[in-house]
Amino acid sequence: MPRTTIIDVARQAGVSIATVSRVLNGTAPVDAATAERVRLTVAELSYIPHAAARTLASRRTNTIGLVLPQIQGAFFQPLVRGVEEGARENGFNLLIHTTRNPNLEHLPSQRLAEHNTDGLLAFTNSLDDDELARLEAASFPLVLLYQTPPAGLKIPYVTIENQAGARDLVDHLIRVHGRRRIVYLKGPAEHEDSEWREKGYREALKTHGIPFDPRRVRTGGFYREDVVRVLQEIHSQGLDFDAVFAGDDDAAIGAYQFLRQSGVRIPQDVSVVGFDDQFFASTLIPPLTTVRAPTEQVGREAACMLVALLQGQPVDNQRVLPVEVILRESCGCPAIHNPTRSTNEECP
Amino acid sequence: MPRTTIIDVARQAGVSIATVSRVLNGTAPVDAATAERVRLTVAELSYIPHAAARTLASRRTNTIGLVLPQIQGAFFQPLVRGVEEGARENGFNLLIHTTRNPNLEHLPSQRLAEHNTDGLLAFTNSLDDDELARLEAASFPLVLLYQTPPAGLKIPYVTIENQAGARDLVDHLIRVHGRRRIVYLKGPAEHEDSEWREKGYREALKTHGIPFDPRRVRTGGFYREDVVRVLQEIHSQGLDFDAVFAGDDDAAIGAYQFLRQSGVRIPQDVSVVGFDDQFFASTLIPPLTTVRAPTEQVGREAACMLVALLQGQPVDNQRVLPVEVILRESCGCPAIHNPTRSTNEECP
DNA sequence: CTGAAAGCGCTTACAG
């Protein structure tokens, strides 16, 4: 049986298809009574506009794209959820392209960008600089996630206060718990968040007059296995430490593993702290002290910015969301039996 | 700058757009040299066909739909992954509709079914019987997941050996560990898997001459909180038990919680077993004895069946995938230090 | 406020 089209609605309502389209899209004033009649007919026939036809005729896909390395894991889930909700709340569909999925053909963002989406959200390092430049030159709407634009490009971005969060966290370790030999495990080389966090780490050391020791800053801080390996390395090099600032909460689990199997007590011998406040952070043993990052909100805000861009509204060039240190026990603070998470900078 | 279209390719290659289309889709024989020339031009211009135009012209969306209650959680993740991969491997896109997402308008599968997808994969209870009947009457391609079709409808489905798995698991509890007062926590009322598992449970009791006690079979077995509540209820009714067969592995965590806070030892006092072998099952303390279900494979096979249906190939009316009992320590079996999961029915 | 008509970028009989 043939599909119900706009022609069927128009015929039955006694109007032209243009009028039906106008009622459905609210793109032009329509006589109230006529509009009502059209709406009734639409309901009666259970008419649903054909998305592809709409796209073709309007030259808009009503879809935003999200390019990121993966969607699994405690960090990406809330990010994707935020983007999803931001898109949906604005009536947009979401198309996700994961760059690290080996099953997916490698496609240079082109299909995603120019044919299937009206605009793109790009996570750090998911699109290379040339690609970004090309898209910007073509005035293709873009918003960056956790990344500032490459030099010379003016692309709005959303990120978090990495530096301040890391600084406050490390400052707490030094000031309250007397830690001075703090290992910082950073992410992959060009990972911008890690760079900002390192600045914060250095800032805190400086404040307390602790010299920066490059041997205590290592790459490999975003995967548990890498963390275990790197700590092993540090240990076998005879370099001692009294605290580990892991790349994120998941990586902190690697630190827990290494220390546990080495017979080192957390936090008595070594403090461990993470970043993000991922969902399981409070359930680790000991509960993890970390920096709460509004990951879901980053996703939502980015989606909203992109939508605003698509609608020709003015948007800020940048949006940096605040973070907050969450003190639990892995730094050395005493247990709180109140389940409310602390926002205090001193131990509660 | 205007988008590159099939016309640009045709012009530059010196052929008609029909020929370009044929080369791209392989829908008709094309002279080898001509085809090669077209392919070169396509590459040169970085031409990417416009998906919406294709859909409109071909009346095919090249997309399959998946309707299910949610995509989060240890059970649904592998299911969705399987469907995703099955779809992608066959060159299809995937559109997911979650029925339990309150942010999404409730849509009677119609939009998903008739306008945006070529066929639909429906998880148990996601589409009501009328809806299924309507779609089947319209010859809309369907495959059911973990559900047999309603009476009178002939819709292919993919599920697992629920009954045999449950039977073998319960049989193990009785035969090897001497359990005789086994609580079975089933899922929501119309949940078909639970019904089959109950049959398996009863079958095992019968084999060992243990009378069936309806008070030991309860609803509420798919959510941790419910499990805690139900066990509390059972306990406060003075009904004793020496084993809990939880609705799934996640629900088993609820049993762990209840027993632990009641000072009951697992497995010395009470055995606990689950279903699915979700990713964390081996990491629980004690490691969970369960039934390994090929959830990802169910998703993949269902996607493949639907694709076959769409391509007019013959498909089986049903596909029931085998499961396997995985013995760990929560039933009372001794710890294995070999990390290889056991497939043996006796304790290793 | 409304309609006739062009056109979005493809696929696919049809004819050769």
Added chain:
DNA sequence: CTGAAAGCGCTTACAG
């Protein structure tokens, strides 16, 4: 093996 042309179901100037 190839091309001209109709048509997929809409949106949107254009004209009134």
